[in-house]
Structure formats: structure tokens, C-alpha cells
Amino acid sequence: MNQPHADLDTFRRALPEALGSALRERFDERFSVAQAVRDHHGRDESPFPAAPPDAVVYVNDTAEVVELVRLCRLHKVPLIPFGVGSSLEGALLAVQGGISVDLSGMNRIVAIHPEDLTATVQAGVTRKQLNDALKDTGIFFPIDPGADATLGGMTATRASGTNAVRYGTMRENVLALEVVTADAKVLRTGTRARKSSAGYDLTRLLVGSEGTLGIVTEVTVRLYPQPEAISAAVVSFGSIEGAVNTAIQTIQVGVPVARCEFLDEATVRAINAYAKTSLREATTLFFEFHGTEASVREQSDTVEQIARDNGGQDFEWATRPEERTRLWNARHNAYFACLQVRPGCRAISTDTCVPISRLADSLIGARAILDRATVPTMILGHVGDGNFHAVILVNPEDPAEMAECERLNDEIVRLALSMDGTCTGEHGIGLHKMGFLCEEAGEDAVELMRRIKNALDPDHIMNPGKIFRA
Numbered sequence: 001m002n003q004p005h006a007d008l009d010t011f012r013r014a015l016p017e018a019l020g021s022a023l024r025e026r027f028d029e030r031f032s033v034a035q036a037v038r039d040h041h042g043r044d045e046s047p048f049p050a051a052p053p054d055a056v057v058y059v060n061d062t063a064e065v066v067e068l069v070r071l072c073r074l075h076k077v078p079l080i081p082f083g084v085g086s087s088l089e090g091a092l093l094a095v096q097g098g099i100s101v102d103l104s105g106m107n108r109i110v111a112i113h114p115e116d117l118t119a120t121v122q123a124g125v126t127r128k129q130l131n132d133a134l135k136d137t138g139i140f141f142p143i144d145p146g147a148d149a150t151l152g153g154m155t156a157t158r159a160s161g162t163n164a165v166r167y168g169t170m171r172e173n174v175l176a177l178e179v180v181t182a183d184a185k186v187l188r189t190g191t192r193a194r195k196s197s198a199g200y201d202l203t204r205l206l207v208g209s210e211g212t213l214g215i216v217t218e219v220t221v222r223l224y225p226q227p228e229a230i231s232a233a234v235v236s237f238g239s240i241e242g243a244v245n246t247a248i249q250t251i252q253v254g255v256p257v258a259r260c261e262f263l264d265e266a267t268v269r270a271i272n273a274y275a276k277t278s279l280r281e282a283t284t285l286f287f288e289f290h291g292t293e294a295s296v297r298e299q300s301d302t303v304e305q306i307a308r309d310n311g312g313q314d315f316e317w318a319t320r321p322e323e324r325t326r327l328w329n330a331r332h333n334a335y336f337a338c339l340q341v342r343p344g345c346r347a348i349s350t351d352t353c354v355p356i357s358r359l360a361d362s363l364i365g366a367r368a369i370l371d372r373a374t375v376p377t378m379i380l381g382h383v384g385d386g387n388f389h390a391v392i393l394v395n396p397e398d399p400a401e402m403a404e405c406e407r408l409n410d411e412i413v414r415l416a417l418s419m420d421g422t423c424t425g426e427h428g429i430g431l432h433k434m435g436f437l438c439e440e441a442g443e444d445a446v447e448l449m450r451r452i453k454n455a456l457d458p459d460h461i462m463n464p465g466k467i468f469r470a
Contacts, residue, residue, distance in 0.1 A: 015054035015097065019075040023057060023099075026067065030058040030105075041080075041100035044087040045335075047346040047396050048431060053080060053094035058102045061122075062178060062186060062217040065101065069215065069461075070184040072099060076459050081211040083124065083153030088349050089430025091157065091210050095465040101215060103152055109133050110218065118175060118192045120220040123152025130221075139223045142167035145426065146332045152216045157428040158208030162331065165251070165384030166258040166290065167224060169426065174207050178218035182457040192220055205452070210428050211463035213456050227290035231300055232259075232318040232327050235307045236282040240264065240367060242311035243283045244360045247383040249306050251356050255299050259288035260384030261331055264367070267338060267378040267391075274337030275330050280314050285383075286331055288324070334380050338391045341376050345393040348405050352416035353387040353425030362419055366390050366412045373408055375401065387425035414439075429467045437468060 023031045032038070033055045042052025054077075059065050072079050078098025085092060094100060106122035109130065113119070114137045121130060126148045130141050143154060145161035153159075155177065160169035167173070176190030189202040206213055237243040247260050263271070263284045272279055285307070289299040304315060318324045339347060354362045363379065370377040370390055381388025390412055394405045413423045413436050423429075423436035438446050446468050453460075453470070460470055 015077060015099075016075045019071060019077055020055065022071055023055065023068070026071075027057055027064075030060075032056045032058075038100075041082050041085070041092070041102065042094055044085050044090060044092050045347070046088055046090040046093075046430065046432060047348050047394060047402070048090045048093060049396065051090075051093035051095050053100035054097045056082075056100045056102055058105050060105045062106075062180065065180045065215055065217055066184050066186060068099070068101060069180050069182065072461055073182065073184055073459065076461060078461050078464050079215065080463050081123075081152065081156065081215050083150035084126070084148065086147040086149050086153070087157070087430060088347075088351070088427045089424075089432045091428055091430035091463070091466055093431065095431065098461070098464075103150065103215075103217075106152075106217065112137065112223075113192065114139055114223075116192060117223040117225075118220055119223055120176075120192075120218060121151050122218055123150060123155075123216045125151050127151065127154070134223065138226050140226055141173075141221060142224055143170055143173055143221075146335065151219045151221065155207055155216050155219050156210050158426065160382070160385075160387075160426040162259045162261055162288075162328070162382060164382060164387075164426075165260055166256060171204065171207055173222045174203060174219060175222060176220035177203055177206055177216055179206055179214040179216050181214045182459065182462050186217075187214065190220065208428065210430065210466050212453060212466055213462060215462070227258075227296075229293045229296040230258075230288065230290055230319075230324065231296050232286070232288045232324045233300065233303070234279065234284060234286055234314075234316040234318075234327065235304075235312040236280040236284045236314050237307075238282065238311050238313075240283050240364055241360065243285050244363050244383065246285060246303075246307045246310045246312060248356055248359055249310075250303050251384060253302070253306070255302055256291070257287060257299065257303065257384055258290040259286065260382070261286040262363070262379070262381055262383040262388060263331070263334065264379045266341075266376070267334055267380045270337040270341050270378065271330050271334055274340050275333055277326075277330050279330070285312075286327065288328075335391070338376075338378050338393065341378075342393040344395075345375075346396045348392040348394055348409050349427070350390040350392075350409055350412045351387070351424045351427040352413055352421055353385065354416050354419045354421030356386045358419040358421065359383060359386050362386075362416050362421065363388055365415050369408055369411045369415070373405070375405065377408075382425075385425075386421070431466060434468055
């Protein structure tokens with residue numbers, strides 16, 4: 001069983017007094033050992049117990065990150081990058097103690113190049129902040145994981161979200177990085193050029209590395225023209241099969257849908273209670289179409305016919321911006337709506353992704369597994385690219401319940417792996433999926449990852465204890 005880390009303090013190292021004095025002298029009030037500050041930086045959205053760092057340092061620029069890394073390297077003290085704390089897999093927990101590096105103060109938009117469709121931002125810039133800066137330019141940044149995450153955090157976890165079916169993930173949309181390495185050097189990977197064949201692709205190596213190979217301080221991303229027309233739709237179904245087959249057929253016939261989101265009946269019910277909406281409480285798909293007026297109309301007509309052929313009903317169209325905002329706010333708040341079904345719970349959230357042809361088998365199989373649960377469960381996700389999330393609401397203080405829910409999680413993941421899928425489409429490995437990474441990639445591949453880690457971070461100070469065990 002892929003159990004959570006049983007003893008988060010097993011390898012914890014005490015913060016050397018000399019390091020604490022040096023950090024206090026250098027960062028003054030931006031160095032904190034206050035319990036409340038440490039607790040805030042030692043908890044995320046995962047089901048793990050809190051694992052606070054020994055101290056928190058708020059950095060404002062790359063030079064400060066370099067100095068911080070230099071000092072921590074000297075004392076062999078871990079560094080854990082922190083954005084807004086929205087990790088679902090324990091990626092920011094200080095399982096070996098050390099310093100939480102709060103990058104929220106690095107929130108400057110360095111440059112926007114509308115003519116090249118690129119922007120360069122510091123790691124603490126959030127996706128909403130970037131799009132607010134772009135709103136009068138006619139271009140936008142499409143990656144939308146739901147939470148208002150930082151671009152540095154999204155890069156570290158190779159995030160995607162609701163728009164990935166059309167615009168891709170962070171892997172496709174990060175052109176270049178500035179990274180502070182474990183030996184306190186500033187590494188710049190990539191350029192603003194759209195393609196390159198120059199040497200090893202270090203940008204791709206660092207995207208998705210979860211802070212284990214270095215601290216991302218600056219990100220250059222692709223931008224896209226705002227579509228001339230946008231239309232959204234909600235359609236409900238009498239069965240999971242009808243909804244999933246609609247999503248599959250939409251992709252297979254080549255409709256360039258921008259968003260295709262699945263919500264089961266339990267998720268819709270939770271949204272209605274949380275957001276005071278009146279969506280039909282049934283299996284539901286949310287769609288969004290981007291393009292010209294004519295192409296959006298053609299896409300909409302095609303998908304509506306596919307949905308009707310699969311039992312879709314009660315189409316609700318949203319073309320005005322305020323209608324679309326209401327619709328997508330409801331979708332983005334779905335995770336928090338689900339948590340309110342069982343106040344005080346935590347969520348174990350699966351993140352499997354399978355080839356689109358196996359989506360129906362994977363999702364229906366996951367639903368059958370969850371039907372055995374003794375706790376509330378929901379399914380939602382980005383089915384346009386084969387990715388969905390099973391949300392299992394668990395009492396983290398109940399060992400028997402945690403064990404039951406982890407067994408269900410294991411079954412769902414192994415079902416996806418048996419279909420040539422992945423254990424994580426967008427959340428990363430963190431602490432929770434180490435065992436699954438070995439099953440998915442194989443021991444030889446994980447050993448190669450360890451060798452890369454050892455070469456770039458021989459003292460294991462960069463977010464140690466994540467992705468795989470050293």
C-alpha cells in the first residue's frame with residue numbers, strides 16, 4: 001500500500017544556532033521562528049499532519065535567495081520553497097526540518113512582450129496577477145489549475161488545469177527559467193525563442209521537479225491571443241457513461257474544445273450547497289469553446305449533438321462574461337465545496353490520467369471502487385485530457401478510516417496504471433505517491449532520478465524527502 005509518510009520527523013535536523021543568528025542579522029523581521037508563521041508554512045491541502053519548518057525566511061529577489069542558499073548549504077540545512085501553500089501531495093511539508101523559503105514577495109512582472117506572446121515574471125507572481133496585467137493587451141495566460149497559485153509553484157509541480165485540453169500544461173508553456181541551484185549559483189535555462197535544439201533540455205528537467213533540484217526564481221511563459229468569441233455550456237446526463245462517452249467522442253472527432261470538465265452527482269450537490277447555485281443534481285459536463293463567432297457556433301452545435309446522442313439534457317448556455325464567470329467560479333470552488341460536506345475532514349485526492357480511449361473504463365472503474373467507501377466520495381476532473389480526481393473525505397485522526405481510504409486510493413491508481421496511465425496528471429508526487437512512481441516508471445528510471453538529484457544536490461538540502469526516498 002502506498003501509505004503516507006508514517007514518521008515525518010524521522011530525519012529532522014535541528015537548526016544550527018549560528019545559522020539562525022546569521023539569518024536574523026541578514027533578513028531581520030523577514031526571518032521568523034514564530035510558531036504561527038511556522039505552522040502556516042507547514043500545512044497544505046494534503047491529508048498529512050502538519051510538518052512545520054524550523055524557521056521561515058521571506059525573500060524579495062534572486063540575490064537574497066542566493067545568499068540564503070549559500071548559508072544553508074554551509075550548514076547543510078534543508079530549504080523548502082513556498083508559494084501560496086496549495087499543494088495537495090505534501091510537497092511543501094518540512095519533513096526534515098529546515099527553512100521554508102517564502103517567495104510571495106517576489107511578485108514583480110519583469111517583462112511582457114505582446115509581439116512575441118511571452119511574459120517573464122518572478123516566481124511569486126500568481127496566475128490571476130499576470131492575467132490582470134495582460135487584460136488590456138488582447139492576450140492572456142491560459143494555465144488555470146483552479147487555485148490562484150504562483151507561477152513558480154505551478155512550474156515546480158508541472159501544473160495544468162481546466163484549459164489544458166486546448167492549451168497544454170506548464171510543460172508546454174514554460175520557455176525559460178531562472179533557478180538558484182544547491183551550490184548557490186544562478187542558472188538560466190532556455191530563451192524566449194519558441195524552440196531550441198541547444199544541448200540538454202534543462203528547462204524540462206526543472207519543470208515538475210518540485211523544488212528538489214533548485215529554487216525557481218523567475219519564469220518565462222507563453223501567452224495566447226484572447227479568442228474573438230467564447231461560449232460555455234452545462235449539460236447533465238442520466239449516467240456516468242453518457243457523460244464520459246460525450247467527452248471521449250468530442251475529442252476523437254477533433255473538436256478543439258477549450259475546457260471539458262466532469263462533475264458527478266455528489267460534486268454538483270456539494271457545489272449547490274456551498275455556492276447557492278441551482279445546477280441540476282446529476283452527472284454533469286461543463287464545456288467552454290474558444291475561437292471566431294462562426295467556429296464557436298460550429299463547435300457548440302457539434303458537441304450538443306454528440307451529447308444528445310448520449311442522453312445529454314438541459315443544455316444551459318453562457319455567452320456573457322458574467323454568466324461564464326459564475327459557471328467557472330462554481331467549478332473552481334468544487335474542491336472546497338466537497339470539503340464542506342464533512343466539516344473538519346481532509347481530502348485524499350487522486351490525480352490519475354489515462355489515454356482518452358480508456359477514460360470510460362478508468363472513471364467508471366473508479367466509481368465502482370468508491371461505492372465501497374464508508375465515507376463521502378466525489379469524482380470531478382478535466383476529462384477532456386483523460387485526467388480526473390476522486391475526492392475521498394477522511395478523518396485524519398482515525399487510523400482505520402485513513403487505512404481504508406488509502407486502500408481505495410491505491411486501487412484507483414493501480415487501475416489507471418494498468419491502462420498505461422499515470423498516477424499524477426498535474427499534482428506531482430510530493431510525499432503521497434512515491435511508491436506509485438516506482439510502479440509507473442520502474443526502479444531503473446527512479447534510480448536515474450536519484451543520480452540526477454545526487455549530482456545537482458549532493459547534500460540533499462533542496463526539499464528533501466519528496467518524489468523518492470534518497
